[in-house]
Amino acid sequence: MNASTAIRNGWQKVFGAGARGARPAPGDTSHGTILYLEDISVSFDGFKALNALTLYIDAGELRCIIGPNGAGKTTMMDVITGKTRPDAGSAWFGQTTDLLTLSEPQIAEAGIGRKFQKPTVFEQHTVMENLELAVAGHKTLWTTLRSPLDRRQHERIEEVLETIRLQDRRSMRAGMLSHGQKQWLEIGMLLAQEPRLLLVDEPVAGMTPQEVERTAELLLSLAGKHSVMVVEHDMDFVRSIAHKVTVLHEGHVLAEGTIDEVQNDPRVVEVYLGE
């Protein structure tokens, strides 16, 4: 766990600024793990969407989750973000935050951001305004009516613009962006909220090869600073970014390891890759 300790230190350096202010400091990651899912079970009308799922994500890690349709990938994300309550099991964000006791907005506030498959940016607003809407800070009417962004928020936006490489598109209406750029902008909006764990659902669906490549670079650049969990079908893409891959099947973890280990695992080949 030496590598993850180093990552954690770097991560805390980056988030030193993010932790100040009114935000509570949930998700104590002093043990190097940011997300604990243990024995999570969810069933819908008798169908077991998740079956005693156990999964850990390290702080600063970039993890890919793969699995055939119906393996429980989306349900797992729903449990983490509070949209679905499990029938059994526990879900912790760091050592101190019990996700199962928090509401959806509270979980978002605690620092878990989710990017849905379909890009949902504010099309009538410019790229800059989209980030401005998303950036962490007080969001009451009284504040937004009286004062523009403070310097720290501006710096944050500039940082995000650089990360998602949309600096030269900052004044463009988001509706005019290409599909890939919209996806990056949405990731940027998540980043502007200063999350600690990012859940990203099928980021490269419908992208051109160049866009896929840049998305891979983007996600790789986030790892270390943020913990990122990516659900993806595109195996080439997974190969290009993943340090560690988790294969879900019928609601539980079938295999975990590097992409090569996973691809050579006979069980995985049987249920998924071998088809």
Place this chain on the structure above:
Amino acid sequence: MQTSHPAIQLLIGERGTQVFLALLLTVGVAAPIMHLAFPEGSALHLSSYTMTLMGKYMTYALLAIAVDLVWGYCGILSLGHAAFFALGGYAMGMYLMRQIGTRGVYGDPLLPDFMVFLNWKELPWFWQGFDMFWFAALMVIVVPGLLALAFGWLAFRSRVSGVYLSIITQALTYALMLAFFRNDMGFGGNNGLTDFKDILGANINASETRVALFLTSAAALGLGYLACRYITLSRAGRVVQAIRDAESRTRFIGYRVESYKLWVFAFSAVLAGIAGALYVPQVGIINPSEFQPINSIEIVIWVAVGGRGTLYGAVAGAVLVNYAKTYFTATIPELWLYALGTLFVIVTLFLPKGVVGLADKFALRRPAARTVTA
């Protein structure tokens, strides 16, 4: 551009705003001079009738701005704003009634004529205080504001939106109309409040008073416009537009959508109330027909014709449609409603951005200019 404070952006302004403010200033200076300085019969003389008509249009324009703020920017299609307008008008009307004093038909020093007629012996509690201008002025703001807050709180908290919200705002204004029609409500019933004599000690029909009312309306329109423009240029304005475009997404990134909608709605209602209060002394009457559901719908048509989500478009729409209305109802009154309906259909189908959108297209020939500048 976003780094500057909205107040600074307000001063620099955009083209539409500059044109609007310049026009308002020109009209505000020229009309009183033409009315007072040139004798009747002179080619440059502006009749009292015309100036009062222009003053009336200005109150309509303020009302249209109020509707544009909630509809064009926040996406709340209110079909009940005439109710707030009328309530502000009634508050002013009550003050004007109390100023009549012994000059009424029945000469009662305290009770307005209609109360004497109804054999009432004393002034109802809710008429107390309206002999004082400051109190009436306060009520012009408080009554529509509180009603909007209460109504909005119930509606937005229950996440009533879209067409359902429009329908209950229609119900609101309709219910108020039925209530104000009743004689025992104590607001003059069917006849409403009229026969006003004085305002702040000045004869309400005197030329100077007319000019003062006209100037006050112009000032209220200008200030109301700037207040709304400030809101739309602030971060709050961009949040409000985000709510219009994707409400749940806005909630998801941490904004209390209900609170934003509620305060914008209430502020808009207050503007409508002020417009109503300035309207009443100029037209000389307020009665329950102002609460008619069709009136609220007409305001929305003004905004749509002018171009919603621009503020100056709402002003243009209010003036254009009302000028057409004045003209049509004088020449071919039976066709007016058909003309209005046709206008609305044409605008909806062919001019989604209204008259100002059309003007932009011809004048600029680069409607997407905003997207190119880096």
